[in-house]
Amino acid sequence: MLTLLGKPTSVNVRKVLWLCDELALEIAHRPMDAPGDAQAVRARNPNGLVPVLIDGEAVLWESNTICRYLAARQQRHDLLPVDPLARARVEQWMDWQATDLNSAWRYAFMARVRGSAAHTDEALIAASGADWNRLMTLLDAQLVHTGAFVAGADFTLADIVLGLSANRWRMTPMTRPDLPAIDAWVARLETRPGYRAHGGNGIP
Numbered sequence: 744m745l746t747l748l749g750k751p752t753s754v755n756v757r758k759v760l761w762l763c764d765e766l767a768l769e770i771a772h773r774p775m776d777a778p779g780d781a782q783a784v785r786a787r788n789p790n791g792l793v794p795v796l797i798d799g800e801a802v803l804w805e806s807n808t809i810c811r812y813l814a815a816r817q818q819r820h821d822l823l824p825v826d827p828l829a830r831a832r833v834e835q836w837m838d839w840q841a842t843d844l845n846s847a848w849r850y851a852f853m854a855r856v857r858g859s860a861a862h863t864d865e866a867l868i869a870a871s872g873a874d875w876n877r878l879m880t881l882l883d884a885q886l887v888h889t890g891a892f893v894a895g896a897d898f899t900l901a902d903i904v905l906g907l908s909a910n911r912w913r914m915t916p917m918t919r920p921d922l923p924a925i926d927a928w929v930a931r932l933e934t935r936p937g938y939r940a941h942g943g944n945g946i947p
């Protein structure tokens with residue numbers, strides 16, 4: 744039995760929940776919001792962060808790694824191709840999401856959505872928002888290029904990890920450019936029950 748630890752508001756936890764839906768994989772989800780749960784997470788992930796996946800004796804953390812593991816475990820080569828180049832095209836966008844894109848949005852999101860007292864510098868909020876918009880514009884151009892999904896004609900893990908990011912971007916109160924290819928792609932994602940349940944589910 745698989746168990747996933749992590750609060751359902753976390754984009755990183757929701758990636759895994761959406762993927763489990765795509766894989767028709769049963770998973771026990773523990774939100775870890777009770778007293779003492781933080782210690783239980785830290786005991787399994789030295790970073791103290793979620794998601795954490797437990798598969799029998801095995802414990803894994805890092806959301807994109809968990810997604811790669813589950814897709815490979817279920818031999819879903821449509822989501823994570825075996826061909827080295829096709830796989831790299833999926834992974835480059837997953838890595839871009841985890842590094843460049845995540846670094847860009849954090850300050851603006853913490854300020855505008857979480858109302859964090861540690862993120863009140865208006866110049867930094869503006870800079871974060873501008874960088875976030877710049878990178879989403881770059882993703883829009885990629886979607887114009889593929890005409891379908893992030894890594895090409897087919898739906899892959901890259902669409903799951905970036906679908907969550909796009910939902911967050913669209914739900915954060917800030918100035919955004921019109922990006923029609925992203926809108927069209929999100930409409931394609933909305934046809935998938937897993938996206939509706941865990942991605943565009945009203946939570947930024």
Ligand SMILES: N[C@@H](CCC(=O)N[C@@H](CS)C(=O)NCC(=O)O)C(=O)O
Binds near residue numbers: 755756793794805807
């Ligand atoms: N790079 C990590 C980031 C994990 C992360 O930042 N998780 C957040 C939730 S999205 C977290 O655990 N925050 C602390 C908390 O919820 O207590 C991943 O992709 O799994």
